[in-house]
Amino acid sequence: MMRIGIDIDDTITDTYPVYLSLISVYYGLDYNKLLKNKPSYKELHKTLPDYDKFIKDCFHLMAKMAPLKKNVVEILNKLKEKGCEIVIITARNQEEYTTPYKISYDYLTKNNVPFDKMIIGAKDKGLQCVSEGIDVFIDDNIGNCRAVRDKGIKTIRFDSGFKERDNSLINVKSWNEVYEVLFGE
Numbered sequence: 001m002m003r004i005g006i007d008i009d010d011t012i013t014d015t016y017p018v019y020l021s022l023i024s025v026y027y028g029l030d031y032n033k034l035l036k037n038k039p040s041y042k043e044l045h046k047t048l049p050d051y052d053k054f055i056k057d058c059f060h061l062m063a064k065m066a067p068l069k070k071n072v073v074e075i076l077n078k079l080k081e082k083g084c085e086i087v088i089i090t091a092r093n094q095e096e097y098t099t100p101y102k103i104s105y106d107y108l109t110k111n112n113v114p115f116d117k118m119i120i121g122a123k124d125k126g127l128q129c130v131s132e133g134i135d136v137f138i139d140d141n142i143g144n145c146r147a148v149r150d151k152g153i154k155t156i157r158f159d160s161g162f163k164e165r166d167n168s169l170i171n172v173k174s175w176n177e178v179y180e181v182l183f184g185e
């Protein structure tokens with residue numbers, strides 16, 4: 001039995017385009033310019049004023065608005081049929097979302113995303129994966145992927161089109177590719 005740890009934002013959901021559209025409305029910035037420059041969450045956090053207020057005002061909306069990635073439900077169901085356990089491991093926390101567990105749980109169940117367990121506020125995903133007995137981990141964030149990979153756990157980086165790359169990781173661009181990596185011939 002394989003126990004798979006999976007991130008939410010930009011791995012299960014396409015959060016980033018929604019994030020940029022909220023940024024553009026909130027700060028009066030041009031959406032298409034933002035999309036072209038692909039600033040990271042970190043970069044915008046550092047440069048935009050009153051960012052903490054933006055988080056409070058908008059992150060709960062973002063969590064509800066972000067659409068699912070293509071084929072994610074279909075592939076996760078296939079993994080369940082293969083006997084895999086799915087553990088959602090997200091850094092979403094109380095400072096950003098007030099009710100991170102509920103908002104995530106409600107979204108995932110409403111959208112028929114199968115999972116066995118959910119961990120929120122995961123700061124060190126390497127340690128979290130070890131204590132959860134995770135066999136395979138999937139996340140878009142390079143830092144998280146390296147931290148888990150360095151614990152000797154098979155790690156797949158979901159490439160959501162950000163500028164940062166690491167070719168030493170297994171990089172995939174779709175959920176069909178995730179399935180190929182895990183069960184392809």
Ligand SMILES: [Mg+2]
Nearest residue numbers: 007009010140
């Ligand atoms: Mg993520």
